[in-house]
Amino acid sequence: MAVSATAARRKRLWPRTIGSATPPVDSCQNWNALLNSRFRQSVARDAPLGSQSASRPPTAATTQGAKARMKNVIRCGAAALATVVAITAATVPTSQASPPTQPTVVMVHGAWADTSSWDGELDALQAKGYTARAIANPLRDLTTDARSVASFLETINGPVVLVGHSYGGAVISEAAASSPNVKALVYVDAYIPEVGEAVSTLNGDGSVIYSLTEQQLFDTFPDRDSPAGAMELLLKKDVFQQHFANDLPAEQSTRLWAGERVTSTAALNTPNTATAWKTVPSWAFVSTGDQIITAASKQSMAQRAGAHITTFEGGSHLTLISHPDAVTAVIESAAAGVV
Template identity: 45%
Template sequence: MNTQEVPSTAGRDPAEPTPPARRRARRFGIAATIALAAALVPSSIAAATSSGPTHQQGSANAAEHHSSAKPTIVLVHGAWADNSSWSGEVQRLQAAGYPVAVAPTPLRGLSEDSDYLKSFLASISGPVVLVGHSYGGSVITNAATGNAAVKALVYIDAYIPDTGQSAAELSGPDAALSSAATDPTSVFSLVPYPGAPAGIVDTYVLPSVFTSGFAGDLPKAKAAVLAASQTPTSLKAITEPSGAPAWKTIPSWALVGKQDKVIPPAQQRAMAAHAGSHVTEINSAHMSLISHPAQTTALILTAVRATN
């Protein structure tokens, strides 16, 4: 540390003016010091920039900082849902010190929703861990393909499609929504929407199907609120085939709800095995992100720590 010596005033009246000769000497001393510093600074800079060890140490420090940077955890909701589904996980992840973003999903179609998420991810700097629930699993599978910033995929009671597979196809014959294949009105309320492709409508899950199929382990009053406030989902979203899957190049984790009636556990296990995902099973219905936020968060953090 540089220190500056202060001239002593002992033995002199502080009100007494400094003699002119001493003022000139002081000014000369300050000027000489500045001139000497000006002469030394360029050579010091040159020595620092030409010094291999110093430069390498700086690069090493920068690399260490980059590798220890926490990824942004991006959460993607499923069909007939919205961003509030992730409230329990957001609180816990933020408390753990992680940056979190909940991506809105238009629910217009798999290609449209995936393109929207791609644009959303492009606005985030640094590494990303991408998490999808239910239909959100199809969206992250498509949106992350070719994106080097995405370090892990986490599927929460989710579809994990391969090329050409749709959510409707992957649900299986025992799913709560399976009868929609022959009689859509047995499961959905169908509502036209402006600009829809031919034969495509918005779907709302019937309240009775929603409360029993989706929210079987939630209090009935909570399930009823979710059924009444569901976000409409285009029929195209659940029937459109998937593109090239990101899980072929990005490690993945899957949380399987053993009481899930929307994507039965056998279907989830088969998809996870096909994708080579690390699987954790819990005793949960389809909306585990709401009924079991602590366990859902724990799996997300497992993926984060494994790839950071």
């Protein structure tokens, strides 16, 4: 009988220390006082049944038993505390911001494309700890497209590496001129216009844009939201596959063609009014297999801008999709140059 009563008391000891009757423990002093109180209660309960133990000092045996139980309480308490700490660490979200020494990378796609053009670069950059964003380019009009990008850049704290592909190169040149947090420009198979130049004039001799007629190149329909006379353009399927995405597998290029975004002639024919590359360091990635903007034209524009030039042998106008690692390496070089 005495053994079973002691076992029952031991079973109740830990729950009593965490029940609603337990006073708040907000310091080591309160915790120690609570343990001492439990120790004295345990010693008193261990006295032989029917005795007047409350008026007599505890025996060595009862003291030793109570100490053992207190040690068990402490061990359980430590284990519970460790569990709480582990759960807290696992559930508190980590910051997605770039380390203080790293700029944010913002990427702007070109005509007949969307943000998915940058999927490979986003994966690579984020895996290396960068905060990287691919933002939508409206493809409506150079002036308003650049204003949209500039508005987004205002939301970013710290330095920015601004990257543009194709028509996106004209957009970042215009947008960065009013965005002082842009510390580097990267042109990926992109136009790098001077003030007064429109991208439609910069494709270079031998470009398929000049060698085929408008009817052979595009499906067209009126652009009702742009200036009078502007048209919406979609690349025809054969042009998209054979000249725009010519280094991609047929299945992939077909899927990209099916999802291409319309581009207004107002975007391609509006000249730049600003050129940030005159004051912001720039990098240029030039694919020799590009049939939309010739390698010679891209080299000439990059040299005029004083850009750090990387020449990629082969590829297409969509080398950013077929070889994202090569493009990412240039973006990282630009990021390393930001101090």
